[in-house]
Amino acid sequence: MKDDDFGITRRGVLASGGASFAIASIPPARAEIAPASQPMPAAMKVALTVNGKKRELEVDTRTTLLDALREHLHLTGTKKGCDHGQCGACTVIVDGRRINSCLSLAVMHEGDEVTTIEGLGTPEKLHPMQAAFVKHDGYQCGYCTPGQICSAVAVLDEIRRGVPSHVTRDLNARPRATNDEMRERMSGNICRCGAYSNILEAMTEIAGRRG
């Protein structure tokens, strides 16, 4: 029997569970430097391109790019891990560069081009990096994987563009996609299952293919 025979999905359960938690939970610590005149929540329009499609949203100014993608556009491939820029699960590519979508406000992306894991490839037509992750078993639970793949794609692009890293020996020479270089550059993506070595195998295959 499938879950949806009852009209219940894992997502639906999570969403309703989240709502009851929100009601029962204690409000967060009050801001200690909040001035007396805190404004009311403000909504704002923002237009951006996500995975090649123009999207217009009206969001609370507090909405992060991550929450806009997940909760407004229902692109739930991008994951919320720590929500503080420490784990990399929320990594997306904006105007060709990888960023933590949790540490960016949606309203700050007017006119930007955002690529999420859903825009890199599809189940029918995987991006080469996605296929390499499958081939090399570059995940276990899979939660960090969309962020890992977006980051991995951007890392190889950074190396190709000659962006140096902490482990680049000669700052004035072109960096190469070595094991050390890729490990250092992927340090903003945490995998608690510890799939790192297989992620590196996947990246190495793609880096080699592009020469």
Added chain:
Amino acid sequence: MRPFSYERVATPAEAASAAARTQGAKFIAGGTNLLDLMKLEIEAPTHLIDVNGIGLDRIEPTPEGGLRIGALVRNTDLAADKRVRKDYALLSRALLAGASGQLRNKATTAGNLLQRTRCPYFYDTNQPCNKRKPGSGCAAIGGYSRQLGVIGTSEACIATYPGDMAVALRALDATVETVKPDGSTRAIPIADFHRLPGDTPHIDTVLEPGELITAATLPAPVGGTHVYHKVRDRASYAFALVSVGAIVQRDGSGRVALGGIAPKPWRVEAAEAALPRGAKAVAEGLLAGAKPTGDNAFKLTLVERTLGAVLAQTRG
């Protein structure tokens, strides 16, 4: 996160006057530190002024032979700039030792200078912290202080300035350029930019309300061998326990700035005369008057040893 209104501005002057107009306003550029703190309600601006559209995203040569780095130049772009890599390698190295690729793609030059401490008691709103809530006390003193400051601290605060980039800027004698809401500008030597805590640790820098950083300026290149050595609990993506930024010339003279040990990038010019005599002599001058806690006294030894490693590296 507390509610806030939001506006985009098109020029530095507009940004500064918008800040003067709205009480409780803050500038936002990369947002990587500010949004983190807003989620925790450690920062609660009532209004955000998005300065990403005001230009200031170029690195330009100065008439004096140096470089003027726009406030909005991203850390990735600054570290990768050919002129910086060649003539100010210390700056590239320091930037690349900090944060993650994702964060460096967003973080700006000005924002990096203004990042706030990572003292765990500043972050924990259940604890007293004079930096977060003036007059509430300091839970770090007598608390878990392994990562915290050993010099320049006060009875009110032992937090460190967490960044790497500013350590390099300190060794390079950079200048911070600003514009005030009344339109006047000033140039602040990096040595004077960050404050010591004294009894007002909630004020990190000498910037006045509404004053906007427009650039960081580097003097003409000084040559020498540039090394940035960061010692931390992980090989990547961690804040420094101790970092040493050094520029050493062929004759053994040079400059040294330290990170991870003080409320600001730590440099003692008088101590640099001892460079030809080795790490121990320099470390003594740099750390004179240090007041470590039981948890972080190891940093004094670590400074000397890291400096020793750096000097060995500069000798090839």
